[in-house]
Structure formats: structure tokens, C-alpha cells
Amino acid sequence: MSPDDLERYKRHILLKEIGGQGQQRLRAATVALVGVGGLGAPAALYLAAAGVGALRLIDPDTVALSNLQRQVLFATADIGRPKVEAAAAALAALNPGVRIETRAARLDAASAKDLLAGADLVLDGCDDFETRFAVNAASRALGVPLVSGAVGRWDGQVAVFNRTTAAPCYRCFVPETPPDAEPCALQGVVGALTGVVGAMMALEAVKLIAGAGRALDGRLWIFDALAGEARTVRLAKDPGCSACGAP
Numbered sequence: 001m002s003p004d005d006l007e008r009y010k011r012h013i014l015l016k017e018i019g020g021q022g023q024q025r026l027r028a029a030t031v032a033l034v035g036v037g038g039l040g041a042p043a044a045l046y047l048a049a050a051g052v053g054a055l056r057l058i059d060p061d062t063v064a065l066s067n068l069q070r071q072v073l074f075a076t077a078d079i080g081r082p083k084v085e086a087a088a089a090a091l092a093a094l095n096p097g098v099r100i101e102t103r104a105a106r107l108d109a110a111s112a113k114d115l116l117a118g119a120d121l122v123l124d125g126c127d128d129f130e131t132r133f134a135v136n137a138a139s140r141a142l143g144v145p146l147v148s149g150a151v152g153r154w155d156g157q158v159a160v161f162n163r164t165t166a167a168p169c170y171r172c173f174v175p176e177t178p179p180d181a182e183p184c185a186l187q188g189v190v191g192a193l194t195g196v197v198g199a200m201m202a203l204e205a206v207k208l209i210a211g212a213g214r215a216l217d218g219r220l221w222i223f224d225a226l227a228g229e230a231r232t233v234r235l236a237k238d239p240g241c242s243a244c245g246a247p
Helices: 003-008 019-028 040-050 065-069 083-094 112-116 129-142 191-210
Strands: 030-034 054-058 099-103 121-124 146-152 155-161 219-224 229-234
Touching (some): 019 191, 030 112, 040 054, 040 191, 054 083, 083 099, 121 191, 129 146, 146 191, 155 191, 191 219
Parallel strands (some): 030 054, 030 121, 054 099, 121 146
Antiparallel strands (some): 146 155, 155 219, 219 229
């Protein structure tokens, strides 16, 4: 690392759980972010600040005025710009040493493997279940761990899936689209909650890449913002899961 790198990442390097070797692993990693919105925006900021070598931003949308209540990568002047383009500019300004890859495309079952190929880790912050199922299937097929986050109203959650073939996948947790599922555009969400959950996703990513601590592998972290309380529950692998169960 250069003298500037040593200064930039000094607080990481001082941590025995990361150190120089962990920082080098971060620098060598490619992380794909599915969705550069409420969760992807803060996660991307912290991963760029952490010195992750490459961030792949996957999002087909443009910046809208309604995004600015929570999507902290964007400013009013970005309205109408492709999200991946505006995000790439902001992240490059934060840390020019990070390579930013942009994919202004909608991830679905047909495109997921191509969009995620070559990534070492996937962060999914989208808000629809069909995309989540597609990300999960591709993550499983590619052998790439998945950090999944979700928010609604005042509640948030984060979990790690597919770290090993023995670990539960997302569809072990959510087998089918819930009948009462609603996007944030209909149910609402408090803006600061997306920062809490997005930062938690980035934290799990740093731990996984650097090999620090105990990841939320097969566990679900649940945060109730109104009560100011969090809890963690264990997730079991479903032997009858349509995505990873026995044939």
C-alpha cells in the first residue's frame, strides 16, 4: 500500500481483526450491489470508504425527487440521471482508488448470473421479491455469498445467505412472495432507517471479506426502530426448499 493508502485506512489497519492483511483482502475484492437505492446508497458509500477494490452497481432506474428523502448518494442536481452514473461520480469523489463498474440494467432470472459473475460478494438491497429470488439463485449457482437487507416503515433486517452449500438460502427464509407484500413506495419508510440497515450490510460485507468476527451466516438481524431494539434469530436450512433443497 502507498503512504496515502496507509493514512486513509489507518483506522482499519489498527484493528487486529482487520490489520494490513484484511485491508489487502478488501482491496482485492469485487462487490456487486443490486439496487443503488435506500440500502445500496449507504452501503456503497461505506464500502468505497473502506477501500473495497471494485464496486459493481446494478440498477436500471434514474434519480427521482422522492428518492432524496433517504438515498444519500444523490443530490437534487442528480434528478433525472441514471442512478448508477450519479452514484459512480459520488463514490469516485469519495475514494478515487475504488474501481466503479456500472450496469444500468434490471436484474432478473435471465440476467442475474451474467450481472453477478466475477463478484466475490453480493449485496441485495432491492425491494421486490422476484428480484431477490433471482439474486439468491444466481448467488447459489455462482458460489458467491449474499448479504440481504430489507426495510419497511420502521423495521429493518439483514442476513447472510449462501456462504456455504450447507447454509440456508434466501428461499429457505422466504419460500414465496408474501401475499401482503408492498414496496416502500406504498407502505412508506423512515429515511434514517435505510442508513442503519445499509450500513449494517456494509459492515457484514467488511467482516466477510476481511475474515473478522462472526458474520450473520444463517442468522437474521431484526431492528425495530420505533422501539430502539434489535434481536438476532437463527435461520434453518429447509430440506424442501425450491432453490437449494434435495432434488
